[in-house]
Amino acid sequence: MRHPGRPRVCAVGEAVEIAPRDPDPSADYGWSIARAPAGSTAAVDPDAAVQWFEPDRPGRYRLRLRTPETTHELTVRAFDEGLSPDGDEATGPPAYSGDAGDDHDALAGKVAGDDPDGTGASGGSGLPTDAGGDPEGAADRPRVHLETAVTDEAVVIEADVRPRGRSAGRDADRAGDADGATAAAPRVEFLIDDRDDLSTAAATVDGRTLTIPRERLGARARVYAVPVTDDAYGVTDAVDVRRARAGGDARDGDSDLDGDSNRNGDSDRNAGSDLDGDRNADADGDAFEVDRPFDPPSWALDTRIYEVYVRTFDDSEAAGSHLDAVRERLGELEELGVDTLWLTPVLEHDGAPHGYNITDFFSVAADLGGREAYEALVDAAHDRGMRVLFDLVCNHSAREHPFFEDAYGNPDSPYRSWYEWDEGGEPGTYFDWERIANFDFSSLAVRRHLLDAVDEWAPLVDGFRCDMAWAVPNGFWTEVHDRVKARDAEFLLLDETIPYIPDFQAGLFDMHFDSTTAFALREVGDGNRAAEGVLEAVEERRRVGFPEHASFMLYHENHDEPRYLASYGDAAALAAAGALATLPGAPMVYAGQELGQLGRRDRIDRSAPREDLREHYRRLLALRDERPALAHRAALSRVEYAVRDGDPRSVVAFRREAVAEGDGSDDDGRSGDAVVVVLNFAEETARVRVDAPATATDLVTGERVAADGPGSGTEPAAGDEASAAAAGDDGDGDDDGAGVAVAVDDVVVLPVRR
Missing domain, CATH: 3.20.20.80 (Glycosidases)
Structure with a gap:
């Protein structure tokens, strides 16, 4: 049977689900606690294959799963109770999917606070940034993104933690808390997967950088990072480093992400999924590939x-x-x-x-x-x-599913344990939905x-x-x-x-x-x-x-x-x-x-x-x-605008701009492309002045949408956009070259001059 998967991360008071993977329902499984923080009285049911484990002390727990073939160990890293996201929209059900290593103290590093405005480069998931720093309402939870480099000597993993150099606390502003004291910068904990042949002693941490010498790497190393502030822990990020022998693929003989063979015997995880693009051979002909398994396709x-x-x-x-x-x-x-x-x-x-x-x-x-x-x-x-x-x-299944029909009202049914039941013998469900029955996981x-x-x-x-x-x-x-x-x-x-x-x-x-x-x-x-x-x-x-x-x-x-x-x-x-x-x-x-x-x-x-x-x-x-x-990863930022005619509450304007990734050498000229978007949700046309060097040609319709002057609403002459850019004319009747006034019925998208 397979290992129960990645280590878990939670806070004291939260529970994590533990279960064998790829299970055989007829097999016998059991759990025990091999190691726990001092003073802990947390317990597991030794006979339950699937259960919820709730740590009662911060620190590292080592749980042991007994299977018919062998035993597996699973780490649960519990942060202090005060670091729980509190069950609001920043959290989910209590089964947090996270990761921890063999010795979290050895792999924990304080993050240097070297970004005073806390924003860094814009882009990412399209989250707004501007020259002035974060918008009002700073992030409650810290965020981390791992970048990996393979050198001749080592694999170097850098944690980019946001926000940097200031508090991410709920009650702190950009400068610090209410008393003016600046809270500690976010820290990051690097964590190593229990399934891999890599000890914490093999890795060194300097601030937010983890380094693993090439000779200490086994066939595979899955490394995780959890950002932590004084208020909350954040969402885990991960990298997956694999070694391949000369002439082979990093995934040869290890086709499954769990480190076991795939049930269907096939694998499609090829070099094309190496999101960091690292494939670097050493003197012995070994190569390393790095994936970011939590990135979307x-x-x-x-x-x-x-x-x-x-x-x-x-x-x-x-x-x-x-x-x-x-x-x-x-x-x-x-x-x-x-x-x-x-x-x-x-x-x-x-x-x-x-x-x-x-x-x-x-x-x-x-x-x-x-x-x-x-x-x-x-x-x-x-x-x-x-x-x-x-x-x-x-x-869930339908209540007309044959397994539910057999289980309903029949305590001896082999499918009785498949479903949740209330005290009255009725199936569990949400929102009083009467035609479905919740499965019992x-x-x-x-x-x-x-x-x-x-x-x-x-x-x-x-x-x-x-x-x-x-x-x-x-x-x-x-x-x-x-x-x-x-x-x-x-x-x-x-x-x-x-x-x-x-x-x-x-x-x-x-x-x-x-x-x-x-x-x-x-x-x-x-x-x-x-x-x-x-x-x-x-x-x-x-x-x-x-x-x-x-x-x-x-x-x-x-x-x-x-x-x-x-x-x-x-x-x-x-x-x-x-x-x-x-x-x-x-x-x-x-x-x-x-x-x-x-x-x-x-x-x-x-x-x-x-x-x-x-x-x-x-x-x-x-x-x-x-x-x-x-594009999804293009930056989004606010722009100054004024509604001259129309309903100001119904109008919004913003800027999107393509930004180069890495050194920008492979962006095919895409970086620097920028547009201003103006939306008007009202029935009447709005005349809007936008403080941006944009031309008054709507890219959606191809028409001129200048609010003033000749040519408004007419088809542009050939080369209009280029000629306007060359002349420094935004087409709005003004000669300042810094802004544009446009008539907006619903949406206009304006090109920004480079």
């Missing part, structure tokens, strides 16, 4: 997602089946500009049209066309260069069943959209993550969690539903919040502790939300579409959104589509794809 950062509610997408009778109907419209979706399809659940179900009440986790629903139709759709999408996300439901049989389902569908698709991710133990998701990534490092895991949970970035999921920005867009559309709220929502990512490498899916409606257009009208809907295409994140369009559909789950009315709206989305998505300044 590169393709996903700038993908454009389209949600298909499969049973109402189109006329299945004419096409043959619901899935055939989707396949026949792939050309239209490609023309729209989307390149990833998220299909709502396709498995056998209880008849509810949404499909989330599953009765068979291994069969495609017959009413959709069966497995043959599903595989034909996936193949057709792949032929067009599109990717497909499978909607993975792990929290303390059952090895449940975990085995769902892992087998993961193995069934992952090879066919490009990623999972993980339903109700917050309701499933974190430990299970880390196993799913490592399992699918061992086969395909570019496999995407997208979590549905509302509100989002920063700790899910620590090797559970790659991309997160940005429900915070979605809520802000709806509040702005309803007039309950000023339009600047959308920037505040993006800033919230950093404040709650998401690291710079986190990624997000932007949306404002889906099958669970009322249609934005129906709720807030044309003007707000057009502006909100602009926000999805221009803010940092991967934009998602819900089927029918681009056609003016007003019903949430109704069959899409294709008899009179809103061609103007479809063209609006097509242009925005094309611009999002073409312009480096609108």
Whole structure:
């Protein structure tokens, strides 16, 4: 049996789930505590294979898992109780997925405070920065990003900790606390995976740099870092260093992320997934490769997602089946500009049209066309260069699932332990949902069943959209993550969690539903919040502790939300579409959104589509794809602007700029591309003066949008943008060359002169 996985990180008072991985439900497992901090009375159940362990003293715990074949040890690093994120939006369920090493004192280093404004370079996950430092409302939780260099002598791992050189405390401002005393700079703890042949004595720590001599490295070293302040610990980051013999691959003979052979015997983690690009041979011919396993797949950062509610997408009778109907419209979706399809659940179900009440986790629903139709759709999408996300439901089954039907009212059923039950003998569920029953993840049989389902569908698709991710133990998701990534490092895991949970970035999921920005867009559309709220929502990512490498899916409606257009009208809907295409994140369009559909789950009315709206989305998505300044990792910053005419609360302006990564030698000229975006959610045209050296040519429509002077609203002459830049004229009738005044109906995107 496999090792139970990565070490865990938590605070005293929080609990972590511990369980054997890749379990055999018929096998006997047991836990014991091999080592604990002085004074601890924490205990484990020696006979329970799956359980929650709650440390009672800060420090390092060494837990021992007994399996039929051998024993494994697992480290749990518990921080002081005061460092818990307190269960607010910066935390998730108590099963934190974290990492600790053999001797945390040996691998703990204070971080030097050498960045007085606490921001560093902009970019990352698109979190706003500017010359003045962090915006008001500094991050509650520290953030860390690991960078790795392989030299002739050593592997050197540097922890970039944010914010640097000042407090990240809840009650401290940029200069310090209320008394003016500056709090200690964040520190970082470097941690080593229990599974690897690397002792803490082999590594040296100097501040935020960990160095491992090449000769001390075994076949593999997984190194983690946890940022810590006086108020909270942050989200763990990781690097995975592998040694390869001359002529071999770093993954030869070790295809699984857990360090054991893959159940299916295959692996796709090739050199292309080496995100740090380090492959360096020593004198003996050994080479090292470095992965960043918690980074999202590169393709996903700038993908454009389209949600298909499969049973109402189109006329299945004419096409043959619901899935055939989707396949026949792939050309239209490609023309729209989307390149990833998220299909709502396709498995056998209880008849509810949404499909989330599953009765068979291994069969495609017959009413959709069966497995043959599903595989034909996936193949057709792949032929067009599109990717497909499978909607993975792990929290529950339908009550019409044969296992639940056998277990209900039958204490002797072999499936009784598969489900949660209340004292009255009714199944556990959320929100009084009456057609589903929650699985009990303390059952090895449940975990085995769902892992087998993961193995069934992952090879066919490009990623999972993980339903109700917050309701499933974190430990299970880390196993799913490592399992699918061992086969395909570019496999995407997208979590549905509302509100989002920063700790899910620590090797559970790659991309997160940005429900915070979605809520802000709806509040702005309803007039309950000023339009600047959308920037505040993006800033919230950093404040709650998401690291710079986190990624997000932007949306404002889906099958669970009322249609934005129906709720807030044309003007707000057009502006909100602009926000999805221009803010940092991967934009998602819900089927029918681009056609003016007003019903949430109704069959899409294709008899009179809103061609103007479809063209609006097509242009925005094309611009999002073409312009480096609108990429996920491009920087976002605020700009000064004034609304001359119109409703100031309905207008927001911001700047996006492509920034070079590393030394910028491979950016193909993309760095430096910059745009200013102005959104207007009101019905009346707004005339807005923006303090930025931009031209008054709207990149969305190609038209001049100058608020004053001749040429307003007309097609630009050939070479207009270049000539304006050369002349230092922003086209607004003013001669200062520093700002631009534009007329904004919904969204304009203006190029910034270089």
